[in-house]
Amino acid sequence: MRSPRRNRGAMAAESPPPLLLSLVDEFVSGLQDSRSKDAAKGVKEGQFSVLQLVEALGQSLTSTQPHTRARGVQLLSEVLQESYAELTEREVELLLAFYENRLKDHYVITPPVLRGLQALTKSRRLPPGAAVSMLKALFQDVHVQSLMLAERACVYNMLINLMESREDELKGLGADFVFGFVQSMDGERDPRNLLLAFQIARNILLRGYNLGKFTEELFEVTSCYFPIDFSPPPNDPHGITKEELIQALRAVLTGTPKFAEFLLPLIIEKLDSDVQSSKLDALQTLAACVRQYEDKDLVDFLEGLWSSLRREVFQTSSEKIESAALAALTALTSCLSRSVLKSDSEDSLSTFLDLVLKDCKHHLFEPDLKLVWPSAKLLQAACSASYRAGHLITAAVMPPLVEQYNSRTQCSHRRTLLEVEQRFIQSAAASCQSVDQDESLFSAYKDSLCSMVFSALSESNSSLQITAASLLTSLAQQTGLLSDSDIDLAVDHLTRLLLTDEDESVSLAVVECAGALAERHPAAFINKLIPTLKKEMFPDQREASELRSHDAVRQRCLSALAAVSVQASVVQESAPVLLDVLSSAHADPTCFSTDEVVHACLSLQKIAERLRDDEETSRCFHDVVIPRLLSLALQAALQSEGSCGRRSPLVEEAVLSAMVPVISAACSRPQTTFAEQTASRVVSLFLDGDVSFLPDNSLPSRVSLLQQQQQEDENSWRRSQLVCLLMACVCSFPRSVEVPQEERLLSALEELSCSCSHPLSYTSAAKCFAGLLNKKPEGTDLDGWIQRTVKRVSGELDRPSSSCRLQAFSLLIWVAKALLLRYHPSFSALTDKLFSLLHDADLGPMAADGFSLLMSDSTDVLNRGCHADVRIMYRQRFFSENSAKLVQGFNAAPKEKKPNFLKALSNIVNKLPKQVQVSELPALLSLLLEALTCPDEGVQLSTLSCLEPVLVTPPQVLIQQLEALVSRLLALVGSPSMKIRIASIRCVLALSHLPSHEVLPFRARVLRALAPPLDDRKRLVRREAVQARGEWFLLGSPGGR
Amino acid sequence: MSAGVQLENANPVIFQRSGERLPTASEEDGDVHDPIDDREIFDLIRSINDPEHPLSLEELNVVEQVRVQVNDPESTVSVEFTPTIPHCSMATLIGLSIKVKLLRSLPDRFKIDVHITPGTHASEEAVNKQLGDKERVAAALENSSLLEVVNQCLSSRTI
DSSP, X not given: OOOHHHHHHHHTTSOOOHHHHHHHHHHHTTSOTTHHHHHHXXXXXXXXXXXXXXXXXXXXXXXXXXXXXXXXHHHHHHHHHHHGGGOOHHHHHHHHHHHHHHTTSOGGGHHHHHHHHHHHHTOTTOOTTHHHHHHHHHHHHOOGGGSOHHHHHHHHHHHHXXXXXXXHHHHHTTHHHHHHHHHHHTTOOOHHHHHHHHHHHHHHHHTTOOOXXXXXXXXXXXXXXXSOOOOOOTTOSSOXXXXXXXXXXXXXXXXXXXXXXXXXXHHHHHHTOSOHHHHXXXXXXXXXXXXXXXXXXXXXXXXXXXXXXXXXHHTOSOHHXXXXXXXXXXXXXXXXXXXXXXXXXXXXXXHHHHHHHHHHHHHHTOTTBTTHHHHHHHHHHHHTTOHHHHHHHHHHHHHHHHHHHHHOOOHHHXXXXXXHHHHHHHHHHHHHHHTTOSSOTTGGGHHHHHHHHHHHHHXXXXXXHHHHHHHHHHHHHSTTTSXXXXXXXXXXXXXXXXXXXXXXXXXXXXXXXXXXHHHHOXXXXXXXXXXXHHHHHSOOHHHHHHHOOOHXXXXXXXXXXXXXXXXXXXXXXXXXXXXHHHHHHHHOTTTSOHHHHHHHHHHHHHHHHHOOSOHHHHHIXXXXXXXXXXXXXXXXXXXXXXXXXXXXXXXXXXXXXXXXXXXXXHHTSSOHHHHHHHHHHHHHHHHHXXXXXXXXXXXXXXXXXXXOOSSOOTTHHHHHTTHHHHHHHHTTSOTTSOOTTHHHHHHHHHHHHHHOOOHXXXXXXXXXXXXXXXXXXXXXXXXXXXXXXXXHHHHHHHOTTOTTHHHHHXXXXXXXXXXXXXXXXXXXXXXXXXXXXXXOTTTHHHHHHHHHHHHSOOSSSSSGGGTOOOOXXXXXXXXXXXXXXXXXXXXXXXXXXXXHHHHHHHHHHHHSOHHHHHHHHHHHHHHHHHXXXXXXXXXXXXXXXXXXXXXXXOOHHHHHTHHHHHHHHHHHTTOSSHHHHHHHHXXXXXXXXXXXXXXXXXXXXXXXXXXXXXXXXXXXXXXHHHHXXXXXXXXXXXXXX | OOSSOOXXXXXXXXXXXXXXXXXXXXXXXXXXXXXXXHHHHHHHHHTOBOXXXXXXXXXXXXXXXXXXXXXXXXTEEEEEEOOSSTTOTTHHHHHHXXXXXXXHHSOTTOEEEEEEOTTSOTTHHHHHHHHHOHHHHHHXXXXXXXXXXXXXXXXXXXX
16 A cells, blocks of 8 residues: 555655646636645545645745735645644644744735644644744734634634643743733624633633733633623524523633632622622622632622622522522632631631621521521521531520520411521531531530420420421431430420321421431330330220220321331331231221221331331341231131121222232332242232231131132122232232243133123233233243233124123233333234224223323333333333324214214323423324314313423414414313313413413403403312413513513 | 612511412312302412512511401402501502402402501501592503502512
């Protein structure tokens, strides 16, 4: 292979080849602009060298016509832009000398010269010293701001390139470089170039270029853009945002502490501005800059900064600005906290905090006035900055706060004071995280804080109690603050409130607080709370009759048991208590109501969902909880078959459905050893009636659960419905756990789901079947099962006389869902079946509702929580594959079947993610508008609920159809159904937020139409109407929108 | 709020907000008729913004539920409001905001009476007279700068 370079060297002495000459001619004369590409290609491929090109250009470069010279240089520059990488050092040197010289030439030549120079700056063979001479020539001969946009960008890019490759040489230029840059960018107006210029300025600061005496000039030339006010033109092709510019400028302004003396006064000035966005920018810049500063940079401006910050928080007009001001105060304080104390200087932190305290502290003691909260927020912001600041502030604030609390008698005052203290504790917790302090800031005030909390908990005012509970939570979260005796006392108070206080919000707060405390101090809860609650729920036989505790108390006890069971040691105590509730309800249905049993299951579920993955609690659930639940359910199912007198609550559907998530949550944990054990036990229980692992040995040794009896005995549903517990178990295991005897299990489930007549039984069997199919590995096995099911289901569905059509339909829909989730190819066969059912006289409406089931997440099976195979975006996929069929079906359907299609469609669209809704809407809009006029209320409601979110950011096509939409919505405002009235008025409200020029024409009409609902007989409708009408009144009115 | 402006009452007493009214079972039953009651009227006006502070009239205790009387069958509403200080120059504006809010939110069968709580404002009578005069209220709303302030008071807060 020929080396192009050697080749070029050999040809250098020769005269330019004729081809090149003609290329040059055609370009320079302006005939063929594309010739520059050919020339560049020639150079790259080694047909001729750059020097030959220069020779060929000779004529044009020395022409007396500036434009000819410019064309010549332009050709050369364009070639260089393509081929700078191939240049030798010698060539670069020669070209540089030429270009530097051309800078002095006529102004029309400058642009191509700059482009050439920019290309050269990218070369890696730039000789030493070249960068300096190039820049000197540039700064001397070119006035950057009189160049065009592209050439200015060229200059900035040159600087950026050189800063990357020749940092040392540029630094050698000293402050001249900075001065040159300052002159170049002075007056720049284009946002694209500003981004480049800010990048250079930031590099100058961060990479330690010598600013010399030009610090202020550099600051001036950049800070004149602060705060950035820029709104990109419509359809902005460059994609520059205001935020980008703000960040780039902020990086420059905050880049060095040397700017402090200029920047801080500027910030103070901008904070006085009336423009919200510039205030915000100023505050954020302040927070950013002080990260680099030392206290000496700040000290002269502290007073000014403080009074501005204070004003922003005291007289705040927006939450954003308030939080920015607080963040800035925190940053400022932590900057001051970093300073090293010297013996001769004053402590600027404490001086500053004195200032803050002087202005804020006294407001804390006026708990009913407005400035309490702003003052507290300011103090807390400073407090959270550092340990030292936290210490100084708490020392000044805590004692008087406690004193105030004790001297106040009004509950609302006391509550405010408690809340203030709680915030202090939280913000101080933030400051302690950074430093490894053993001692909490509050240990000195612990006793008085505790006595405050306990006295507040003993008050009868509920909001005071709630606040005290959350203060107690905050205190308990401070490591090592509360002693064991404090915790014991706290637990006593919480127990008392649980047992006696009737207020729902108080007990909610108490339960939450107990949960937080139990996480850190389990012992006190095991020893005190759980025994007391147990005693409360299971009083001794003697007292039982008269002391049967109030239902609400029991509910609270059950919630509390769930809340405190975070640690394994507590779970082992609390879970048996909850199980005892179930077993005593089974033994004697009078002692606990069904609701209470359900609540106990709910508590177990909460515990199971929160389980840490440690062995102890998993063992507890797999060895104790699950077997006991199964055993109790089984006992209930068998016992009541004979006696019909008192029915155990454990055969109720509500209770069984509540047990499902408990088992499911426990089985979905990743401890596979326990899971495998449970799997084989449960499967053999259901298939073979093997009861050996159940704790109660009074059960008959062989019970048949899945098999249908030959002759339907009237109580067989009690046993068959237990299949939902099987489902909870086998459908929730991690996929690595193999379900034993799966084939047998599947056939039994299929049989049960198709033949049983009890709804809970056949639905659960269908769900369980579907859950197993969803996880079954790809292969002929799976395909076989699918074919078998489809055949059986179709067989039943196609016989209108069949008694099992409902069952077959439910199996169909669940299997369809299982396959849809995993993108199984056989899914389409099932969908087609579903679509054909929309024509069915009996099952049509159910099939339409079935689409909602397909598209929504199911709570008990086939979700990610129980490790089902759920592919991402299955909804979109389903929609894109089937929406056309649906539209077609709608158009073809006879009139009386159309509502089914509309309902199916709105069910599907309703569940789609918002982005997809918006993008798919154009195709479906006419159908949805049609659906609004459909007399079926279900269709109307579900269409309205899918329209409402879309109206927040409506696609263009909807705006074009506004007339149709508005008239249909306004017609629904008078619907006889309350829900439809509400939903349609909400849509009308959403319309008011559309671009005002689009909706303004409808204003009068909407206001008129919304007058009757103001007098609706339902309050909820009136409320929506008031809100919507208010917004429409504001539309197009001064001060409104 | 810009730096120079001094508020008439920079540190007013703040009152607690009442919570959202929780829907009852009968309210959710589509067949039952819910009469318009005091609380409903109070809910309409309690979230009106104060012209000066970023606070609601409820938080400043300018309006209270006990000072709202409604009679649904006779279609009358009476609202008393209490300016934070006796010389509050904003009293008329606040009254106007309440009146406008009620006009926009109630069926037109209602006769709406908005006035200052007796004995809480220096020029009580004059303000009441202005608010009671239909013509003057209508004229005030023709004034676009006045309407602008009223609309701002009635806008739901964006912060």
